[in-house]
Amino acid sequence: MVLPLEVDDPPSALHFDTYVHARSGALLRLAFLLTGDAHHAEDLVQTTLVKVMGRWEQVTAGGDPHAYVRKVLLHTALGWRRRRWHGERPSDPLPDVGGSPDQTAVIDSRERLRRALLQLPARQRAAVVLRHYEDLSEQDVARELGCSVGTVKSQTARGLDRLRSLMSDEP
Amino acid sequence: MTIDDTTLPSALRDLAASVPDDPSRLTSVHRRAARAHRRRRAVGAGAIAATMAATVAGAEVLVSSQHGRAPIAAASGGSPSTPGPALAACPPPPPPDQASKSAAAVPMTPPAIGGQFTAGGTITSPGTATSVTVRVDMGPLDGSTLTLAVTPASKVFLSGPTPDAPEVTASSTQLQTGEGAKFIATRTGTASYNLDELHSGAAAGSDTRAPAKQAGAPQGPPTPPAIGGPFKIAGTGVSSTGDSITVNVTGGNLSGTVTLTLKCQPPQHVAGDTVEAGGTRTGADTYVADVVIVTPATP
Helix, strand or coil: CCCCCCCCCHHHHHCCCHHHHHHHHHHHHHHHHCHHHHHHHHHHHHHHHHHHHHHHHHHHCCCHHHHHHHHHHHHHHHHHHCCCCCCCCCCCCCCCCCCHHHHHHHHHHHHHHHHHHHHHHHHHHHHHHHHCCCCCCCCHHHHHHCCCHHHHHHHHHHHHHHHHHHHHHHC | CCCCCHHHHHHHHHHHHHCCCCCCCCHHHHHHHCCCEEEEHHHHHHHHHHHHHHHHHHHHHHHHHHCCCCCCCCCCCCCCCCCCCCCCCCCCCCHHHHHHHHHHHHHCCCCCCCCCEEEEEEEEECCCCCCEEEEEEEECCCCEEEEEEEEEEEEEEEECCCCCCCEEEEEECCCCCCCCEEEEEEECCCCCCEEEEEECCCCCCCCCCCCCEEEEECCCEEECCCCCCEEEEEEEEEEECCEEHHHHHEEEECCEEEECCCCCCCCCCCCCCEEEEEECCCCCCCCCEEEEEEEEECC
């Protein structure tokens, strides 16, 4: 998913602040799928932006910086997995939103998907999210994750199977 | 809810869209970046100050341990221009063999095995995943070329593209020959050292934080210490009075011709003699030397 930039400048001239305004929302949504937590997602996005801010000229020299920033975010998230506890957070019972039955069902299915995603191994989850949310090709996902296309295929297939299984197990 | 290739993307989009956006993100990012930058600058300044202090302290120890030589006595209180009581004569110069050794020996305060030390220098070969080679020109082991072993705990930072840009984390393989470097290392054996942390300048001349010399690059005038900060110089004597000596500086962190207030009476004729000194900058153009070594020029 690539949002159009709201600036006419060429990517090399793209100002950091403009980029943050235009694209950080997309980064946040990706981060949320990777972390499953809104606060961690915001922290992840800010950490990523601080990392790339110091070398912004180099980052933008190669063209549209979004792919690079997304990669930094992805690897930061995977690095966090190694040193922070990311166990599932208790969320039962589901919050009483007090809306119509349709709204409750939507929120319920979102929550089930979020919890199911969190149960995937980090790299498997990243492969699924990049492939099916960011809509990247298998080659691009392999490049982002630094693995082979075959690995991406197997990780994505296993991830989907596991998601299906987890979603069907949920009441 | 069923999940398949066609429904998963929309379900993921729906889930992703449920996260609330933070309108103050940009401000938070700038604040975090500024905080990180200040922290790195504080660490860098601390390392430089520690290196200078260790060097001057090392010189004092070495000088006071040499026979027939002692550090010049202190100029107690008052402004440097205030005439004080007659000072004791400065100690005689060291014997020729010691004098020849002193220039190289003064900064040599090798750390004990297991000890950590801070130094600066120039990278002499491209860094590898396992080691970095640095020619030290500041701090302990000055003049030596050290091969620092890179361990998983080693941290390497490169300066940003501009002097004001924050440093970025890097790997040792990104270090290039000729770059200036400040580093903290631990001596692990007689001639082995582990790299703990290294800060390297990027392009020549782009890093004002790195105090080390750029090999082969034209050198600008050194940055003098702030008032109250330590200095260490080497140069040629120009003239002397009862409590001061004027030196044409050729090395160290001062430049030009400076007059140092001494703590003893220097020789009457110092013109052409080699002078090494360390002390404190006390004003815009005033310096008090705690340690001075005057070695007569070879006849």
